Amino acid sequence: MRYLLGLIFVLTLAAGGVFLVAGRMSGPSIEIAKPEKFVGVSTPLEIAVAAPLLAGLRVVLQQNGKETPLFSLSDPKGANVRQDGADRLRVSQEIGRKTVPDLQSGPARLVVTASRKVVYGIRTVESTATRDVQVRLERPRVSVISTFHFINHGGSEMVVYRVSPADVQSGVLVGDVEYPGYPASGATVEGVRISDPAVRVAFFALLHDQDRNTPIRAFARDEAGNTGRADLDFRVFPKPFKRSRIQLEDRFLDRVVRAILEGTTDVRPEGDALAKFLVINGELRRKNAEKIASFAKQTAPEMLWRGIVFHPFTNTAVESAFADHRTYVYKGKEVDQQTHLGFDLASFAGTPIVSANRGKVLFADELGIYGNCVIVDHGMGVQSLYAHLSSIDVQPGQMVDKTQQLGRSGMTGLAGGDHLHFTFLVNGRMVNPVEWWDAHWIEDRILRKLRTTS
Ligand SMILES: [Zn+2]
Structure with a gap:
């Protein structure tokens, strides 16, 4: 009996202990x-x-x-x-x-x-x-100040707008593609300057592969995710894009495939020269475009460029226009299709290549299909790109003046002969550079709007 009581006592104590430990x-x-x-x-x-x-x-x-x-x-x-x-x-x-x-x-x-x-x-x-x-339950407000926005399909435009409160993120949405806005105080073309801290400037584009009816709106978004939107009046002008056929010769394939694969680890294709070329022309082209787009976030918040137009490379022959749709043909068979998002300009071999305007060099190195490539930032998301160079004379981080030499033309990367591949970027997206060479376009799309706002 005493043993039993003792056992019950011990068991109770143990259970209590487990209960306490469990707690x-x-x-x-x-x-x-x-x-x-x-x-x-x-x-x-x-x-x-x-x-x-x-x-x-x-x-x-x-x-x-x-x-x-x-x-x-x-x-x-x-x-x-x-x-x-x-x-x-x-x-x-x-x-x-x-x-x-x-x-x-x-x-x-x-x-x-x-x-x-x-x-x-x-x-x-x-x-x-x-x-x-x-x-935070108050939506930020955005109202568009500039008027008459005309957008060429594949080209750029600029909008001036006001946001409140002044510290929110804002910009333009073209479909689901976002273009950030920058304080208008950073826009100083022709001495035009806007000091109101609530006024913003955003460059945006209607990309060659976006529908012409894509909605375009200004937006403002606070840290709580509240969004305000405003319509802007705009008109889109269609631009017929050319189509061309490129004949692939074995000699060309052997040369470019070997040279490009020696300089990149982004793709490691197997098979014959044509199979490797197709990986370079597709997958590597896409990876290179992503790398190019990644420089958008390093843009200066103010305009670095000077003068009205960008240097137009007038002494050269245009070999290929923007957004050419290219069909690649090998031994009579269509083997690939790509869109060419730049201008090909040919002069003599080893032509000095100069910066289209004042800016900061963000990239100066080998880049896949672009060969030796330089990217210059002109601020507010506007950048220019120079490809296939035989030599590079500048370094990342360096400021360059308008028409300062960046290097010499060549045929590095995916190039059939010595030429300059030139393109413009708006927030990392490739746009038609022709507009930026046109004084009338710069006046109407940029200067007029800044002048009527200030
Ligand atoms: Zn090109």
């Missing part, structure tokens, strides 16, 4: 992925909870002494709940006026509480995570 076991791990800092008119909430035997999960928003339930495991409402592996749950939903009807601008706190069962379900352990956020 100190950790609760589920909680990760609040979104929002990071701001909640706007409609902001995604994303939470991940990891624990075996998750028993409960509750998300609330606390603001001005009130608590609004956003989610609970027993009543998920409109939330998207996903199992991510055996012991991980992801919850996503929107926070906004719909889920929190009396949401107000100002500080708020997200509180996430999760619990799990331990010791065969005898006890529950809980953990809590919080995130302090700022609620």
